[in-house]
Amino acid sequence: MTSKPKIIVLDDDPTGSQTVHSCLLLMRWDVETLQNGLQDDSPIVFILTNTRSLTPESAADVTQEVCQNLKVAIAAAEIQDFLLVSRSDSTLRGHYPIETDVIAEELGPFDAHFLIPAFFEGGRITRDSIHYLIIDGVPTPVHETEFARDSVFSYHHSYLPKYVEEKTQGRISAESVTRFVLADIRSGSRERLLQLSHNQCAVVDGETQADLNQFALELLAVASQGKRFLFRSAASILTALAALPPQAIAPENMAEYVRGGKPGAVIVGSHVKKTTEQLEALLQAEGTAGVEVNVARLLEDEEQSAILLKEVLENIRVIHDSGKTPVVYTSRQELTFNDVETRLQFGAQVSGLLMDIVQGLPSDIGFLISKGGITSNDVLSTGLCLTAARLLGQILPGCSMILTPFDHPQFPNLPVVLFPGNVGDAEALSTAYQRLIKEV
Structure with missing residues (x-):
């Protein structure tokens, strides 16, 4: 069996580690700090960029600086196999597509970038490519919540292909987005994952952790065959990719x-x-x-x-x-x-x-x-x-x-x-x- 890739998370605020444990959170991204983080025993490391609090221009600059230093640190730490995650909000707020664009430019090319906003502990699920927030037991399309009216990151769509089209200002049309719905995930997605290329935008459903655990197994198998993937996600896919044992203290x-x-x-x-x-x-x-x-x-x-x-x-x-x-x-x-x-x-x-x-x-x-x-x-x-x-x-x-x-x-x-x-x-x-x- 191949060794698991190091999961490198650029976290736009420090809460993306909310489903894992025993790993390092890095508040600086000089090459030495990054190298120490990459060489840590944990399969996952978080770089806290805090870009959600920044202007779009500053968010792009910080992401670029992190990526350029990462390139050096990855080589110095002799990391052969890694996955990159742009971790963001489970209610779709944040600098998308700015951050994934910069990461792709600096550390690409990628065969696909996946939007996976499900965060089960917080009651965020995605079904039929529509992202929901469960409020008092009722799944509510996230564009109908206060988060969609955020004064910095407002949006109008819970249907993720339309969200992508809105946020990329039409550069990526809703029709061109690849959808992995629950039926695909539960029956197996390996063949479709192998066919992705040219940084194809894909959106991924998830109703339970088991859905994303299954999808992560397929992703890792395909990545081990040479496919390169980038993720724009909330926290639950990180749980699946890292596959950690229970935390030390309950x-x-x-x-x-x-x-x-x-x-x-x-x-x-x-x-x-x-x-x-x-x-x-x-x-x-x-x-x-x-x-x-x-x-x-x-x-x-x-x-x-x-x-x-x-x-x-x-x-x-x-x-x-x-x-x-x-x-x-x-x-x-x-x-x-x-x-x-x-x-x-x-x-x-x-x-x-x-x-x-x-x-x-x-x-x-x-x-x-x-x-x-x-x-x-x-x-x-x-x-x-x-x-x-x-x-x-x-x-x-x-x-x-x-x-x-x-x-x-x-x-x-x-x-x-x-x-x-x-x-x-x-x-x-x-x-x-x-x-x-x-x-x-």
Whole structure:
């Protein structure tokens, strides 16, 4: 049997590792860091590009830089066999086709690129090439949800060939997209996979993990015969490709990692409706105290950021000293801006303030929960200044936990939960918190 290829994931926010464990997440992409990641024992490695928070131009530049350094690192690490994944959102938000275009240009040619947005732990399935979000047990076409109205990444179609046509502005027509529907996947797709060429765009169904496990076996078999494939996917196909054994510590026992049984801290940046519901439930939990950050004040003048930071850190210190867990959250009213660029710039300003808050947290906190994909990326790379971190596994379906290195100057061996904005039920954030304080 041939050895399994290394799965290299360019993750546009740090939550794509939400279905795997025991691998490295890289926050930097210099050649040395990439080479270390490629030589790690795990079959999968994540490079956290955080491009979802960037303008299209910056996303293209970052992706190009990663790919050019990867080329050098792959040669230096003597990696013969690898698969490339552009991991993105299971509700179809992100810079498509910009990222896959750049990857194809830098590391191609590919025989096909696959869109596989199914993410079962988050209730995202694809049937008859239509992508659904299961809301209260009802499969809802994703273009009918709040995610399709995203102020940066809006779209009008759940039927993936039409989504591709819309996002490529007609360069790839809906009719030219190859479809792998459930019947194809369940009866076997090897012959059709062998026939793909010239970076053919293909969209893939999935209702259960077993569907993607089956499809992954076929993909790997065909790739071992020399076919080169690129993936634009959510997390569930990664589970199938990596085929890892169960994680070392069960989700309900993750409190074992909490430092000294101390209270922790929670940082909430995400604005989606689900996050706000989860935040409200968490603030009802015993042992928590809310600290609202009124981000509208940042629009007033330069000095407000410093004043806000001082006020918030004082509040946090008082709550921490009383033995409670401060829950720091941005004001829930989403502000409107004249254009996307201004919105992204303000987002970066808010994130900068949140990261100053992270760096000012008491150094003896027991754990940290970061809510929101972009927020989590910034917590790892800027707030904690990490180059790489080891993924422990999931504390809840779709919610990863990492451990900072033992020699971290401020927060050694700190367990950090990376909680996506759009995952879990209304109680999920509270459940993660209660697991860490041994209540669940």
